[in-house]
Amino acid sequence: QSGAIKIGTLTPLTGVGGTYGPSMRDAILGVVAQVNEAGGILGRQIEVASEDTQTSPEAAVRAARKLIDVDGVSAILGTWASSITTAVAPLAWESKTMLMCVSGADSITKLPHQGFICRTQPNSILQIQVAGDFMVAEGATQMAWIGPQTPFAASSIDILEQIAAANGAGMESLIYEADKSTYRSEVDQILRGKPDFIMLGGYAADSTVLLRDIWQAGYEGKIIGPAYAVNAGLLDTLPSAVTEGIYTWEGAPAVNSAAYANVKAILGVDEVDPYSAQTYDHASLTILAMAAGGDSSGDTVRQNVRSISQGDGQIVESAVDGLAALAGGINYSGASGPCDFNEIGDITGTQFVFKTISGGKPSEYKRV
Amino acid sequence: MLSYLLATLTFAGVYALLALGLNVIWGMAGMINLGLAGFFALGAYASALATVALGLPIIVGIVIAIAFAAAAGALLSRLTLNLRGDYLAIVTLGFSEVIRLIAANEIWLTNGSDGIPGIPGPLRGTLTPLEFNALSCALLFAAVGLAWWMTERLRRAPFGRALRAIRDDETAAAVAGKPVRRYKVQAFAIGAGLLGLAGAAYAHFTSYVAPDIFRPLLTIYIFLALTAGGTGNTSGAVIGAFFVILILEGSRFIEPLFHGLSGAQGAALREIIIGSSLILIMRIRPQGLLAERPPKSLRTQ
Amino acid sequence: MQAGTITGLIGPNGAGKTTVFNCLSGVIPAEAGQITFDGTQITTWRPEQISQRGLVRTFQIARGFPRLTVLETLLLHGEAQPGEDVVAALFSPGRWRKREAELITRAEEVAAQLNLTHVLDNMSSDLSGGQKKLLEIGRALMGRPKLILLDEPVAGVNPTLSGEIAERIAALRETGLTFLVVEHDMEIVARLCDPVIVMAAGAKLTEGSFEEVVSDPRVQDAYLGQRA
Amino acid sequence: MDLIPQLLVNGIISGALLAIPAIGFTAIFAVLRFPNFSVASLATIGAFAGYAANVGLGLPAVPALVAAFMVAGLVGLASDEIALRPLRPYGALTAAIASIALTIVLENMVRFGFGNDLRGYDLPLVRDWRIMGVRVGPQQVQNLALALVIMAGVFAALKFSRIGKAMRAVADNPTLAELKGIDPVRVGRLTVFVAMGLVGAGGMLLGLGTSIDPLTGFRFILPIFAAAVVGGLGSIPGAALGAMVVGIGEELSLLVLSPAYKSAVGFIAIVLVLAFRPRGLLGERAY
Amino acid sequence: MMFQATDVVGGYSAADEILKGLTITADAGEIVAIVGPNGAGKSTFLKAVTGVLPELKGHIELYGTKLNGRRPRQIAQMGVAYVPQENNVFATMTVRENLEMGGYIASDPAQRISEMFERFPILAEKRGDAARTLSGGQRQILAMAIAMMVSPRLLLLDEPSAGLSPIAATQLFETIREIAAQQVSVLLVEQNAMDALNMCDRAYILTAGQNHVTGSGAHLAADPDIRRTFLGG
């Protein structure tokens, strides 16, 4: 085999997910550029083909077909919404292409994917469990969950209800319709239960509206939201009074790691979006797995992705470092965390980090 | 590459079915149905549930999908008989949004926003992906051919003439003795049946349905397809659908020619190309690639 | 109205003649009163039911179908076309083609009588003003109606042709058809209509033979002027 | 129920926000006789113009609003000249469909220039007032007042001014209007400019309460269209009334159904209104 | 000659030639009738004069200024008023607004509106009603009044008497004479041919887009051949 090795990015560049996709793609491009500069792998350069999911499963399937059949990519990286990952998944495993996603819906890794899917986003059950325990630990007595209908809305509510019941706290929930100009009435309704700790279940766009409405309604209790929703964009958009004291959580990015610093440099930002940290890892994992297997096929990535990311090998934090140390055995640990996968492709052993916002800036509060 | 072309042609086939369905409802009978995505969803979900949850054969699922969508179309048009033009448009648009909300929220039935994966496709798994795409493409072309034949036959018949009369002037058509209500319901049901068929075909081809698929963007593409192809012209509907797919897919290959664009810019550029090409084609051929012509009358034969 | 007559309906502009037609043909619902046609109550019927029953009308301000040709417009008004049924249209083309051929022959006859032969392939909105009025009459003639309501059939029609149309109407009356004609052309009314009803301000003013009504001074004042 | 007053207030507030772009939309329909769906992207463009004026140039809200009006008006006018006006002779639907393609183009021009990041205005935020147990936002009250003023202004202009009447004459019968010495092209341009300006200002007002991104307008095109239709297409007071119906209808829906079905209930309300008035609340009569 | 149209050729698309070389003239204050069978091209000719017809060759001039090639709006400003045969009112606007639009380029619209209300009492009665709700004849009167809102030099009337009651038609013809008396040239297309010939100074008979005969109205009305083929007896 000769010619460049092809990998594909399939992120949302337009549509609802458009806030996230561009920097997810840039993180992948950055990794590939670094590896190419260091001489590529298997004696070949790596080429990236990028397509846009348009945040539509229908468009994403067409785009994935193009990546697989025309560009001949051996891995598709960065699918975001769960419906898109699920739509693309059969194409991936049928054509033996690796698929790495940032979707959290529990159902994804239960698909019959034969190992061709792995994800860097902890599944939603785990995420909610951790956050729910945090809320109780921070003294929540009356909890509330408010968010749009998503694949993890129902399970989020279930889990919080269990946690609340186990700890003698109250719990209310409300599923709203996304893309509205205001959620005043929804906020009134959820506040009627007099919660002292609210969890947000949406993404950045609707969380912006929601937080503003909650603040205007005069709510004084605590709020927690996922870091991908309460992200730099949201904090930029809202006056700092509104976001003061809000908690965020995410699968712990290794904030002080070289990997994290590397993504910051690639993207030229101070605060890395969890999703972009994850796609940085997607690209690094793919490249290292290919190098380890000595072949550029999707099947090789599938077979080797675990051997380079877990075990007793030398800890490496970037693809370039990993390639250098490959011979002696490596354990890749990335910007989004240690990147250890179980047999169905879920990430394990994730640490979580909680932050609080003050003066419009997040700062680390606690790790679990 | 071949596999991609086959898959793309299959998608074009799905779009063509949608455009043909819309052509009956809007092109021939003049009812603006902005709820394409809703009927598409009904067909897709009906067939998916029939085959996945009930384990029925695919062909039965497809028949159920057509029947279900047609019945929904008949019912919706029955309820909106005295709405005209844009007033019907908003109701049908609302209908499709309601269908999407139901699909997302009634988890017990539709599995919610997780969607339904693993919908069987004909011989999927036994065939290689390439063979499967070839088979799907052939089957869809057969379906498109059949739908084309059927709607064209209707268009040329006095039935089609009555529909066009209703489209042009409902009162005058009624005074001419045409049972306007019955015609409208029939046309809507036939068109919706085709939309349902398209949905079922999509579900079995891609093996997955989820509420996100059925956003209004799809409806927009189909309206653009029919307008570009020629509203009221059966062949125009098919050609328009292929044309839109050509633009949607072709634009992927133009975008990389521009260097130094960010991800968002590249994607934006692609969509600008898509939108501009559609406007351009409408500017060049405002009546569509194939304009509607009255069917040749028997007199001249 | 008696079967087999040509009743004239005249009256000043705005008297309500066209409105009467609109009520009779079901285009606008009557607020009170009853309409009986051929022994049946049709007061609340829809327009298509009324015309299927045999009561057809023309429009004063011609309503063409912009994207139907003149021929198609005529064919559309032909009755008993099985191909208008969806099932027959799909599955028994032979049946409707046969009927279509008959209707085409009829349409060609009608068009010839109305001097429309050379514009049969025009879109029905691409006609001269008078041709549109003629097509209105053609539409009424294509069906097999029992009662035809004509709203100013010859306004804007060339006098020579008007005369021919009048003859044709008279001939049709002989075959048992009934007409109700609104017309401001007194020559035509005089030639054709008996009885003549005069309307003014939404009510019937008088009724009688043409000579009787035109000699009524109220009619002269309100309607005819010095021309009587 | 003590809930109802609060829901009504919330409904009026979101209705007022919808009213301004809905008036622009319906004004174009009134004169040019086609639904111009590019209002979606022009609302976005207005929001971004206001953002550029407010955050980029540091202007306060009102001048930023003027900037939103001007930029959206001019872009609306230019894009109409290039893409839509030549298509109008081929029918309302051709123009309407082209306007959808146009909205794809314009939205992506915004994306090309500004990217997908969320942005917010640099304006002070105030907590709500509580009046007799009902909560009202000062910002929202301002929007409501503004919507009312704009509505009255546009309505009066169309109804009574010479140019307003000329606009309606062109809408009614462009050939005859031209025969009477009216220039239909100029009248059309003026309409598009003012209407798209309103849409742009409306887009910025919507952005004030949310955050803006290239999809800002697209998110609201459905309720805007719905408002105009419920009120009766082409009727200015109708659009405002329709916006209220949609706004209030959606909020009151919380009494009966899960908020996840908010717009579904809104649509059922629309269907009900249209069942009794097939041409909308203040639309023309059917015959 | 104040109005002169020579060798006018034109149609609705480049392909069809409806007018095949028409020549029609009119002097100041002259009433010129144009009659002919349905579809002869009478209305098409008026559309050619007013600039509405898309395809046009030949020469049309008014007081020495060339008309063809100009927009309808400019032609109106040069003093040409026109009552079309169809779609001749603004259906959704009130009667009063219709008159205002008729006088869009008039210098004294308000005064003229009251004149019209005086002359046509039915319009005054219906001033607040939408034109769409008028009867056929009332519409026709309104269309005439719209045209009379300006003081034209050339007035084109396309079947103004169609749909009018006999008494209203008589009044209309009187009105036309009054207008002509103010040195306005009138081109009158009529199917009410006898009346038109009797009142006009000169008449043209058109067939199939061409001049058939021309002469004084009385002369043509008396010709038995013409009576039979064009005047119904």
Ligand SMILES: Nc1ncnc2c1ncn2[C@@H]1O[C@H](COP(=O)(O)OP(=O)(O)OP(=O)(O)O)[C@@H](O)[C@H]1O
């Ligand atoms: N759609 C309508 N809405 C309200 N009023 C109407 C409507 N149509 C007609 N009218 C009014 O009803 C009256 C009768 O009108 P109609 O059209 O029946 O008169 P007509 O006798 O046919 O007159 P003409 O001889 O001029 O055609 C008129 O005063 C007219 O203004």
Ligand SMILES: Nc1ncnc2c1ncn2[C@@H]1O[C@H](COP(=O)(O)OP(=O)(O)OP(=O)(O)O)[C@@H](O)[C@H]1O
């Ligand atoms: N919009 C149009 N497009 C194409 N052809 C047309 C159009 N309008 C009229 N015609 C054709 O042009 C010819 C002349 O029409 P025109 O309207 O000038 O006739 P006319 O002499 O005014 O007749 P009438 O007395 O019936 O009004 C007719 O044969 C007609 O069919």
Ligand SMILES: [Mg+2]
């Ligand atoms: Mg009448």
Ligand SMILES: [Mg+2]
């Ligand atoms: Mg004419």
